[in-house]
Amino acid sequence: MAEQDTTSALAPRLADSIRDKLISGELKPGQRLSEAALSTDLDVSRNSLREAFRLLTKEGLLRHEPNRGVFVATPSMASIIDIYRIRKIIECQALAKAYPKHPAVARMRGAVESARKASENSDWAAVGSQNMVFHASIVDLADSQRLSGFYAQIAAELRLSFGLLANPELLHAPYVEMNFAILETLEAGRAEEAAAALETYLAQSERTVLAAFGRL
Amino acid sequence: MAEQDTTSALAPRLADSIRDKLISGELKPGQRLSEAALSTDLDVSRNSLREAFRLLTKEGLLRHEPNRGVFVATPSMASIIDIYRIRKIIECQALAKAYPKHPAVARMRGAVESARKASENSDWAAVGSQNMVFHASIVDLADSQRLSGFYAQIAAELRLSFGLLANPELLHAPYVEMNFAILETLEAGRAEEAAAALETYLAQSERTVLAAFGRL
DNA sequence: CTGTCAATATTGTTCAACGATTTAATTCTA
């Protein structure tokens, strides 16, 4: 990997590191994160670690219980519904009003192509990642830094939910070609139509995820 | 005021306290916040204060420069445009798809009524606050905790911009009756029409704010 | 088995310290 960036502050780097472990599933929902244990583990002081905890708590990835510690957030049906509600509002609007030659369209295309290759290799984790890139790029169409940042946050939270679910193929594979269709429609200048397709997509995806979640 | 809530953690309370000072204008944009000075001022440790700083930085209210300290965020035209872009997407969609008997509608009505009273008394600060309550309630129509939280954040950032501008009457007074009209349209079951009116409203408000900002 | 109470562990907060970086002041040179 690349050498760590010592220029930036420690706490955000710690938060990045922990976030990766959360998304990768190394840290499991509900698990308690001991300040003492983690601080010696990561070789940082308790104070620095606590600063990182605050950031992740604000992102919704950790839950803080006073005098008891921080825990990995436990996804629920309610949180999944909440997040999909937001996705429908933000992604569909961003797409509906998009300029077909926006720079983010290139990123959408790149994500679709990468997802196809990963799909051929049955690398479902990569398919999932590229799928996320595709949708983040849709939000980028709205040209709002803050909105993109917010979306990145709820996307991370959603990935936490995905981590709980078995069968990643079922969760991601069917959507590669739907993404492609949406992209084509957008580039053809029919943004409204693409947005309608995306809404259908999201509704279907939500049903799948909730069903899988209900099976736990 | 009420006695302080010692049950909750210190850092969030500090953040609340500082946020109030930011919105009220007690702390002015661009101003540097010394850790040492503020910690003795508020009678807390530097560590606790730093935790509060991180929270507010993540909210966009403070800007952090490595090894130089934190500064009150300086609103810019870019940030105002960014925020209005988000408002159009979120508020209009929330309103367009709203259920006319949603509990948040009552809060909208309360805000309109309070704003009218404040307007009669020429209490423009109160008019502005109630205006914010009205729009936050619109977002609540979408029934998404996360979305409402995010909106609260950008609303705070927008209030920071308002604080820079003179003539609060011009910024808030004209919109009281427009809010009322939107509310009536929604309650009449014409949500789409209300959303269209809101979009016009937001475009006009944005122009006014940007114009005032340009005069600085 | 259940409730009480002490012992233990963990978090919440503060303080002091020190290296690193920025900012201000001072000195030196042309």
Next chain:
DNA sequence: TAGAATTAAATCGTTGAACAATATTGACAG
């Protein structure tokens, strides 16, 4: 005197230790 270079002061970044407050555990009595 103006400007550049150097030194000194202030501030941040991070750590470690300390102690109070709270939560958990385990022993014990009934």
